[in-house]
Amino acid sequence: MGAGGLWVRAAHTALSGALAMGLFLHRTDLQKQEERGELLQPLTFVLLVLCSVLLYFKVSLMDPGFVKSEEEVKAGSSEEQTMVIPQVPSNVKMRRCGYCMVKQPMRAKHCQLCQHCVRRYDHHCPWIENCVGEKNHPFFIAYLSVQLVVLLWGGHVAWSGLCFEQSWDWLQRNIFLLMSFLLIVIFTIVVLLLLISHLYLISCNTTTWEFMSHHRISYLRHSELENPFDQGVILNLWRFFCSRHLTAWENIYFHRNNDPV
Secondary structure, three states: OOHHHHHHHHHHHHHHHHHHHHHHHOOOHHHHHHHOOOOHHHHHHHHHHHHHHHHHHHHHHOOOOEOOOHHHHHOOOHHHHHHOOOOOOOOOOOEEOOOOOOEEOOOOEEEOOOOEEEOOOOEEEOOOOEEEOOOOHHHHHHHHHHHHHHHHHHHHHHHHOOOOOOOHHHHHHHHHHHHHHHHHHHHHHHHHHHHHHHHHHHHOOOOHHHHHOHHHOHHHHOOOOOOOOOOOHHHHHHHHHHOOOOOOHHHHHHHHOOOOO
16 A cells, blocks of 8 residues: 555545534534434434445455456466456457556556556546456445435535524634535535446446547447447446456457457
């Protein structure tokens, strides 16, 4: 774990904890429920915050789908074997990465920050200090979903404690809660837009990288179809959320295109 990643993860954890704690220290609905002994909603909120933090670390620290070298594949551990590395058709020639020299499966891209090729590369996320790829993309969506619920609930709770008065004394007493509410609103907008855009791309079976760089990616430029991996919304969603195995995208590509790239 690099020093930069350590600081980013520490900042995320500290910010999540500080915002959650601030909602209990002010006269919000959560504090009033806690004082009355109605603990169901306060405990549920705390559990959701913990769940979002755990999902954050899961996405941040797990292998996003780094492409293994031929030597690593041959010496493959039991964990790798359970993921079942898909076999590429023998008549398909895989190109080698110009940076790490591994054989790149289709839809993989080399990340300059991670110094690895990543299967079904989506993007490198600076907030998690990790790539989002074939292995951790579903967890990334789960993290965004839980985080959005926490932010929406937290925004409602923060608003419940803001009884506005035109006085300097009120501002001094409520400055932390007011700043928390504004931060929550900003984060909510960002997370909501991210989640909507990713769900749209997933439903089309495309990635952020492919969407943004369509004109520069050879297998998309030479395809007869606008999106050779799109198999319909239902199958796209099932493959993304329910499939436990890595996908040989070459099989789908050449099944739907007559000529190889």
